[in-house]
Amino acid sequence: MSISSRRKALKEFYKLQEQTQQQLENAQLTHEEPAEEPELTLENVDDFIKNSDFKKLLETENEIIEQLNSNQAEIKSIIYNNYYELIKINDVLMDLKSWNSEDDGVGENLQKIRSKIQSLRTQDFQLLPEPVEVRGEKISKSINKLLLDNKIDKKTADAIDDSLPELSGESLLLQMNELKNK
CATH class of the missing domain: 1.10.287 (Helix Hairpins)
Known part of the structure; x- marks a missing residue:
C-alpha cells in the first residue's frame, strides 16, 4: 500500500x-x-x-x-x-x-579473511633453514607472523641475531630487533 x-x-x-x-x-x-x-x-x-x-x-x-x-x-x-x-x-x-x-558479501569476505588469518597463525614459519636471500615476500610474511605472536622461541631469536649483520634496510632491521626483544 x-x-x-x-x-x-x-x-x-x-x-x-x-x-x-x-x-x-x-x-x-x-x-x-x-x-x-x-x-x-x-x-x-x-x-x-x-x-x-x-x-x-x-x-x-x-x-x-x-x-x-x-x-x-x-x-x-x-x-x-x-x-x-x-x-x-x-x-x-x-x-x-x-x-x-545488502552488505554485498562483506560478511562472507570477512569470514574468509578470518579463516586465512587463523590458518596463517597455525603454520610453522621457519626463518632458520633458509638463507637471508630468500624472496622478500616470504620473509615479510614470516616477520608479520612473528610480530603478531606474543613470544618467540630461543631458536628464532638466535636466528634473528645471526641474520641481522647481513640485512640492509632500516625498517627491516627495526622489525627484526623488535622481534628479538620479545
Whole structure:
C-alpha cells in the first residue's frame, strides 16, 4: 500500500474535508449573531436553562456541539498528520533495513579473511633453514607472523641475531630487533 493510498484512506475515514467545510459554514452563521452574553459554565448552567427561552437553548446547544465537532476534527487532523509522519519514518527505516541487509558479501569476505588469518597463525614459519636471500615476500610474511605472536622461541631469536649483520634496510632491521626483544 503506497503512501498516497494510505493518505487517501485516512482522508476518507476521517472525512476531514467535509468536516472543515461544515465548520466554515457554521462559523459564518454564528459570527453574524452578537455574542455579548456571560460565559456559560458548570456553575451557572441551571440558571441559564431556567432563564432562557427554547430558541436560546437550541442556539447554545448548537454552539457547544460545533465546538465539540471542531475539537474532534482537530484531534483527527493531528492523528492523521502524526500517522502520515509515522508512515514516512517507517518507510525510511525499511529502506535502511534493506540497505543494511545488502552488505554485498562483506560478511562472507570477512569470514574468509578470518579463516586465512587463523590458518596463517597455525603454520610453522621457519626463518632458520633458509638463507637471508630468500624472496622478500616470504620473509615479510614470516616477520608479520612473528610480530603478531606474543613470544618467540630461543631458536628464532638466535636466528634473528645471526641474520641481522647481513640485512640492509632500516625498517627491516627495526622489525627484526623488535622481534628479538620479545
